[in-house]
Amino acid sequence: MTSKIVTIACTAIAAVGCALPLARSAPAAYDPKPWLEDLEQTRDAFATKYANLEWAVFEEELNLGSLFDDTRARVESATNSAEARAAFDRLARKVGDAHVRFRWPSEKTSTGLPGTSCAALNYDERMQGAPVAALVPGYMPLTGAPAAEFPSGIIQVAGHRVGVIKIGVFTPEGFPNLCAAALAALQLDSKTPCDDACADRIEAWASQQMTHDLADLLRAIKAAKAEVLLVDLTDNGGGTEWAEAAARMVTAIRIKSERTGFVRGPHWIDEFARKEAELRAAALQAVGEDRALLEGFAGQVAGRRREAQIPCDSKPMWRGERPQCQWLGDGFFSSGLVDSATSDDLRAKTWAPMVFAPTEFDYQDALWRGPLIVLVNGGTGSAAEEFTAVLQDNHAAVVMGAPTAGAGCGHTDGGTPTTLNNSRAVLELPDCARFRADGSNEVMGIQPDVLVGLRTADGPHRRGMRVAGKLSEAVRRALEMGHAH
Numbered sequence: 001m002t003s004k005i006v007t008i009a010c011t012a013i014a015a016v017g018c019a020l021p022l023a024r025s026a027p028a029a030y031d032p033k034p035w036l037e038d039l040e041q042t043r044d045a046f047a048t049k050y051a052n053l054e055w056a057v058f059e060e061e062l063n064l065g066s067l068f069d070d071t072r073a074r075v076e077s078a079t080n081s082a083e084a085r086a087a088f089d090r091l092a093r094k095v096g097d098a099h100v101r102f103r104w105p106s107e108k109t110s111t112g113l114p115g116t117s118c119a120a121l122n123y124d125e126r127m128q129g130a131p132v133a134a135l136v137p138g139y140m141p142l143t144g145a146p147a148a149e150f151p152s153g154i155i156q157v158a159g160h161r162v163g164v165i166k167i168g169v170f171t172p173e174g175f176p177n178l179c180a181a182a183l184a185a186l187q188l189d190s191k192t193p194c195d196d197a198c199a200d201r202i203e204a205w206a207s208q209q210m211t212h213d214l215a216d217l218l219r220a221i222k223a224a225k226a227e228v229l230l231v232d233l234t235d236n237g238g239g240t241e242w243a244e245a246a247a248r249m250v251t252a253i254r255i256k257s258e259r260t261g262f263v264r265g266p267h268w269i270d271e272f273a274r275k276e277a278e279l280r281a282a283a284l285q286a287v288g289e290d291r292a293l294l295e296g297f298a299g300q301v302a303g304r305r306r307e308a309q310i311p312c313d314s315k316p317m318w319r320g321e322r323p324q325c326q327w328l329g330d331g332f333f334s335s336g337l338v339d340s341a342t343s344d345d346l347r348a349k350t351w352a353p354m355v356f357a358p359t360e361f362d363y364q365d366a367l368w369r370g371p372l373i374v375l376v377n378g379g380t381g382s383a384a385e386e387f388t389a390v391l392q393d394n395h396a397a398v399v400m401g402a403p404t405a406g407a408g409c410g411h412t413d414g415g416t417p418t419t420l421n422n423s424r425a426v427l428e429l430p431d432c433a434r435f436r437a438d439g440s441n442e443v444m445g446i447q448p449d450v451l452v453g454l455r456t457a458d459g460p461h462r463r464g465m466r467v468a469g470k471l472s473e474a475v476r477r478a479l480e481m482g483h484a485h
Contacts, residue, residue, distance in 0.1 A: 099409075183202065229370060279294050
């Protein structure tokens with residue numbers, strides 16, 4: 001928000017004079033020095049914390065030195081703080097990574113409302129991407145749909161019934177109705193402040209409800225005699241690892257998750273130390289094969305912790321040269337310590353979520369077993385890209401639409417934010433990377449199998465018509481893929 005300046009309309013009395021404006025105090029003169037200090041701090045953060053630094057230099061062909069030199073020149077030539085801030089924001093955009101951003105002090109991250117309320121916990125339905133498949137001519141909403149948070153319907157395409165499910169976001173924070181249901185189910189006092197443990201309980205309850213609702217909806221789509229399922233992820237900006245569980249619910253293929261990489265340094269040293277301690281504590285409570293398994297996993301995590309302690313100097317990359325070391329450490333998988341398991345493999349194990357993240361949710365594999373289409377666009381990012389990539393890489397779905405945002409892996413357990421000393425802006429950089437089956441970094445975005453010319457400037461009718469024009473091709477390819485399996 002801009003600061004208010006008290007003024008008096010003077011047009012009618014200009015001839016007799018007017019105090020313009022009645023400002024409380026003169027603005028301070030712009031000084032570039034503090035901003036330049038913040039820019040150096042930003043450069044240091046990129047040099048030590050940015051997971052996709054190697055990708056930016058060698059895949060995006062970004063000249064980091066030139067980018068920072070240009071930003072420095074813009075800060076020096078700025079005439080006010082707003083222009084300096086704009087130079088920093090421009091730097092973030094030029095990197096081309098949707099998880100790189102500056103969060104300025106004026107940006108609210110919480111409503112600051114007292115007590116336990118969904119608004120205070122930042123549950124906001126505006127996080128959801130609007131449906132696009134539902135705009136296709138002939139779309140009919142599913143009668144008696146069991147899950148309000150996932151709009152669903154049927155489209156008749158070239159003699160085939162296509163079931164449609166819209167997942168607007170992969171986090172319960174996009175569904176205030178689920179938060180309200182959680183407050184009631186958990187009998188939380190709305191007058192009592194909600195701490196982190198309280199917020200975690202609400203999110204866990206809402207996530208399980210999302211899982212059950214999606215399961216009910218998949219059964220309803222099947223009961224409606226759909227032959228093909230289309231999952232609409234347009235403008236789905238991501239969310240949590242619930243995406244890994246959801247992906248396993250919509251295919252009969254036992255999918256393998258993506259490999260991950262991590263940024264060497266304190267954040268991941270601590271992460272691996274915490275994980276190792278949890279596994280060793282669980283091993284003490286386990287017996288037989290379980291104990292040996294958990295101790296084995298703890299040993300693997302300890303190895304990653306030691307790797308995180310070995311730095312890799314990024315200086316060569318600032319000259320456009322490959323470093324002698326491996327920039328990212330080899331992590332595990334986007335699903336946890338193992339890349340593949342069925343929902344029944346570990347269901348009875350209390351320690352299962354430590355090893356395979358999808359088991360945090362009460363999901364069932366292969367509730368949908370037929371041909372599958374995933375619809376994406378330039379607003380599809382982060383966990384929504386994770387969902388799409390793992391299905392595409394395992395030949396479990398035909399992806400249609402426009403190339404995705406290119407957000408890739410983001411921030412683990414709070415990430416590695418850098419608060420700039422002078423402006424107090426918070427620089428957010430991703431601390432992890434996910435790698436596709438072909439070895440490419442997911443931050444490159446997902447290339448659809450069936451391209452649709454979706455544009456941000458399109459109105460609803462035009463978006464629906466563009467999808468309709470390519471839907472029969474996507475259905476044909478999905479049916480062929482299903483027959484191949």
